[in-house]
Amino acid sequence: METDTLSDVLRTVRLRGAAFYAVSVAGDWAVEAPPAVEVADTVLPGAVHVMEYHVLLDGAAWAALPGQAPVRLAPGDVVVFPQGDPHILCSAPGVPPLRFSPDWVRATEAVPKPMAIAIDGARFAWGAGARRPAQASDIVCGFLGCDHGPFNPLLEALPRMLHVAADGDGLWLRQLMRQAVQACRSDAPGGGALVERISETMFIDAVRRHAGRLPAQATGWLAALRDRQVGRALALVHADPQHPWSIAELAGAAALSRSAFCERFTRLVGVAPARYVARWRIEVAATLLRQSGATVAAIAFDVGYESEAAFTRAFSRMVGVPPSRWRGANEKKPLTLRSAAFPTSGGDRWT
Template sequence: MPVDTLSEVLRAIRLRGAVFYAVTVGPEWAVAAPASAEVAAMVVPGAGRVIEYHVLLEGTAWASLPGQPPVRMAPGDIVMFPQGDAHVMASAPGVPPLPFSMDWMRDTHALPKPLPLAIDGNNLTWGEAVRQPDGHSDIVCGFLGCDHGPFNPLLEALPRLLHVPADGDGAWLRQAMLQAACGMAGHGGGGGSTPGGGALAERISETMFIDAVRRHAARLPEHATGWLAGLRDRQVGRALALIHADPRHPWNVAELARAAALSRSAFCERFARLLGVSPARYLARWRMEVAATLLRQGPASVAAIAFEVGYESEAAFTRAFARLVGMPPSRWRAAPPH
């Protein structure tokens, strides 16, 4: 897999780890988690998208989305919800979930993180009040914020529920999360009392996401389609690497097909089958993603950004941006994160 292409896209989304909880639960439990958009402003202010994740440290847990079969987790497993869906975490399928309430999140918003929580039946406690229930399970729960440009191919390619089983490649995660939780998973304590605990949790969360994406890509079946499958494909992956390495270049089908060692027709068919768009359309969309990032991250003029992404005039770039994104560049720059 052309890892540099994946790294380029991962950098574009600017991951930011945030609120982090060390949760201990009793033998029978279930919690309904809201769509991330409902809590985004509180947990990661200013993020374009918020991704909720859970890592099972000890015990058992099931993760489920409406309309999909539940997923059983083993210790060390990760589940993420890249599209921000409401979901249920439970000790077993069918356990009635404790409804989510914003009250406890508001009450704990200002407390240092990582923060210990305990759920025992319908009782929720945190901080010094946490006690370890009998037959408990320990789960790390947190949120990742990221920039969400108009056409980030990675975020679009990820499933609604991303389950990454613990294995040899991911064995480090469980120990890292235990360390990040400052030994508080399943124990009382003044959340975040260890200096640097919050920053450590944030960095580990960001690394965890990158590792989860890489392992998910490695496990894709041979017949898979989508951006990650295209990245893994030898011929299409070469073309994607060229586009991402130099989006300013006026790439055409002939050049990309030569790099992929395919005829023009075979290359276009393979590219469209895997990615669902033509090479020209993909290039145009990635240029807009790069431009949107530059518009948000710095003071460069629209004209300078137009040149940076391969347009000879500001007017041509502005027309293309408005056509693909739905608003002109100046409005995108001024708008709140999407």
């Protein structure tokens, strides 16, 4: 039941993998990636929310958020930045980083992906000019896009830096990523689609392994899924958001008294049961507003409201704007690239 709830939310966010970089690094090196929002329109046009990820294939590296302690990566490790934060990858803490310029990302958009990048100390080359240094570490760097409505419990539950160690469980990803890079480099048909699907599978697997390794005393939405009583209630809400769930009904399904259920649910999830039901209905409605051509009235009934007016009031109260205006603001916009004074073939320039 818990797995079904997680799958339900993962389907709602509609993951989409993006083109990525095959990076070889050696010497004393460090790179700083900008906030994902600064490159989102280039790497994943139309995506509502963009995350960056890295998979260490060989060697060693460190990953860190600015101002936080770095985390050491071993071969097969995955690190994802679910909130799209700027971050640093380096050979060792304290190495001055080169900044990954958004203008450079835009200028190299047309270069086939995965694009080779070679960093040897302070020297940087890419594309045709990239040559793998001796004794290099290899890293796959990519992007994931997803829909992000007004209430997404999964993204809210994930840490700003999600580090999942291979530990034997994730070693399959290391080999699969390597094969995907080779398929793209050989121009084999379907290589791009393979990369995208692997990226999406990688994220789902990372979330599942992260949830499975949470400590027993952990709280939050992912911890709530594995709780027998609260997980049961969440599964019922997600299976049928249109149903007029009452506290008594959910507490009965969880085999708890009303007071014990409310206390346990609120402590684990972070919001009261009635608030969660209302927010999830709005999230489902936002997905329908973005993805379907159904009228606001039809969507209101689909998520359990008795009238369009009641739905509009609830949506406006939680989101800040009425559903029709939210739909207009969240329609996919055509990509407009800014010009950039950089060449589109390999070279040494970084910014």
